[in-house]
Amino acid sequence: MNICVFCSAADLDAVYTDAARDFAELIGKRGHSLVWGGSDSGLMKVVADGVQDAGGKLIGISVEFLRDVARPNADEMIVTPDLAARKALLLSRADAVVVMVGGTGTLDEATEILELRKHGMHTKPVAILNTAGFYDGLQQQMERMEAENFLPLPLTKLVHFATDGAEALDLLGA
Numbered sequence: 001m002n003i004c005v006f007c008s009a010a011d012l013d014a015v016y017t018d019a020a021r022d023f024a025e026l027i028g029k030r031g032h033s034l035v036w037g038g039s040d041s042g043l044m045k046v047v048a049d050g051v052q053d054a055g056g057k058l059i060g061i062s063v064e065f066l067r068d069v070a071r072p073n074a075d076e077m078i079v080t081p082d083l084a085a086r087k088a089l090l091l092s093r094a095d096a097v098v099v100m101v102g103g104t105g106t107l108d109e110a111t112e113i114l115e116l117r118k119h120g121m122h123t124k125p126v127a128i129l130n131t132a133g134f135y136d137g138l139q140q141q142m143e144r145m146e147a148e149n150f151l152p153l154p155l156t157k158l159v160h161f162a163t164d165g166a167e168a169l170d171l172l173g174a
Contacts, residue, residue, distance in 0.1 A: 001174050002059065003027055004035040004094030006109040008102035009042040009069070016101050017046050019131040023100070023165025024050025031056070032174055035093045037086070038062035038078075040071035043100065048074070061089050087112055096172040097126045101134045117158055118151065127160045127168040135161065 007020065024047045027034055034051040037044055038060025048058055048071055060074040063086045067079050080086040087109055091097070099110040116122050128135050139161050146155040162168035 001032045001095045001172075002035050002093055003032050003169075003172070003174060004090050004097045005047055005100060006037070006090075006097070006102060006106045006113075007043045007047060007100035008106060009037070009039040009044045010103065011042050012101065015132045016043060016134075019129075019165065020046045020100060021050045023047070023098075023129065023168065024056075025054045026165050026169055027051045027174075028054025028056030030169065030174060033057035033059055033075075035059045035061065035090060037066075037090070038070045038074065039066065041069050043102070045071070047100070059093060061086055061093065091116070091122060091124070094124060096124050096174060098168050098172070099126070099128045099135075101129075101131055114159055118153065125160070125172045126158070127162050127171045129165065129168045130161050130163055 020043050028051040033056055034048060036047060052058055058074040060071055060077040062070040062077065062079045063083055064079055064081050070077055078089060080089055091113060097113055099106065113126055117126060142155055145151050160171040162171055
């Protein structure tokens, strides 16, 4: 399975990097490939290292203005002209999506993927890895959206929240 992971390219606290490393190792050990933003820095690097060290394949999709931080030893690296093309290609190359901790870029990717799923533009499973409660607020907001009829389908048909990498992969059928 090609698993797209959205996450930060920032250097983060061990609570996030340790969980990311464990999750990445599971991806590789289960024979899956990582489809990710291609960066060789921060949490993106931690995930790529973990997948590669566990025998998984790396499919990087970078963007022109970040070419200089793209991972040099990915199995495949594609550089797109802009972020919109990058997001479209990330989704097209994935069988499933996992959203890990991140900033505004990660949130942008997550909301676009969920909006496309909501409108039936893809049916790929999406899990949010809620490490250390990072996405508790988002989960609460989405539950409120569902309760107040802002979502045209049940939340469980849109996204799953997982507390660890093993649960995320299980929810994806991976």
